[in-house]
Amino acid sequence: MNQHMPAQHQKHQPGDEHEMKPQPDYEPRYRGSDRLKGKVAVISGADSGIGRATAVLFAREGANVAFFYHDEHEDAQETVRLIEAEGAKAYAKSGDIADRKAVFSFVDEVLEKFGQIDILMNNAAEQHYQEEFENIPEEQFVRTYQTNVFGAFHLTQAVLPHLKEGASIIVTTSITAYKGQDVLMDYATTKGALLAMVRALSGSLASKGIRVNGVAPGPIWTPLIPASFPSEQVREFGSNTPLGRPGQPNEVAPCMLFLACEDSSYMTGQVLHPNGGTPVGG
Structure with missing residues (x-):
């Protein structure tokens, strides 16, 4: 049965979780089993959405979590509270993920606070609705690349010298990388x-024992959705998947955990697809 969300819209990227109705589901669905005990995870964009759900799940599994976010301070404070409620330590810093100096400074602060980094999750993103390719402003095109691609580039370069054998890098890609998205x-x-x-x-990193994998979510109920689409399209969001509904962040976070821990020790260069049942290939 198709599930519809209430029509709604937010005016700025990447959006605020506390303004969404209904609130996304971030709570882990099961008790932790110390799969990340003693680890330190760095996540971009963990103030809300998939990043928040993953941060809380990592904390439940024993990891301390540091995250970099844009300017959604209320959401970020709540994520810190949720991490600490799981008995883990949290560190959050706001800034522009496209700012190389800010990213490197953040990583230096994480190392000063926690002394190590074992898991990197490149997750921060923005997106903009536009029906006609020729109407995409160059400034928007450049900015989207600065956030989504250059942000991951900067953070990975900053973290990589500090990763040891057994570390894991996870990249949030998207079903749109396989199927496209015409708006x-x-x-x-x-x-x-x-x-x-x-x-x-x-x-490149296989010989060093550092694994790199991705997760390609389908339509997931996060702040990016009301911040990107017209309100009436938000109402239909995800209803065309085989499961007939958008996914929740806590339905994606277990993919991140699997790739972060030793359960996936024989996987690198792979992508998981929590997308509601849409076949993808390539």
């Missing part, structure tokens, strides 16, 4: 670039 064309191309990054970087 998110610039966003889709960035997610294709990130997919290529997973495949290329995994080969």
Whole structure:
């Protein structure tokens, strides 16, 4: 049965979770089993959505979590509270993920606070609705790449020298990298670039024992959705999937956990597809 969300719209990217109705589901669905005990995870964009759900799940599994976010301070404070409620330590810093100096400074602060980094999740993103390719402003195209691709590039370069054998890098790509999205064309191309990054970087780092994998979510109920689409399209969001509804962030976070922990020790250069049942290939 198709499930519809209430029509709604937010005026800024990447959106605020506390303004959404209904609120996304971030709560882990099961008790932790210390799969990340003693680990430190760095996540971009963990103030809300998939990033928040993953941060809380990582914390439940024993990891301390540091995250970089844009300017959604209320959401970020709630994520810190949720991490600490799981008995883990949290560190959050706001800034522009496209600012290389800010990203490197953040990583230095994480190392000063926690002394190590074991897991990197490149997750921060923005997207903009536009029906005609020729009407995409150059400024928007450039900005989307700066956030989605250059942000992952900067953060990975900053973290990589500090990763040891057994570390894991996870990249949030998208179903749009495989199927396209005719109203998110610039966003889709960035997610294709990130997919290529997973495949290329995994080969480069395999000899060092560092795994690189991706997750390609389908339509997931996060702040990006009301911040991107017209309100009436938000109402139909995800209803055309085989499961007939959008996914929730806590339905994606277990993919991140699987790739972060030793359960996936024989996987690198791969992508998981929590997308509501849509077949993808390539």
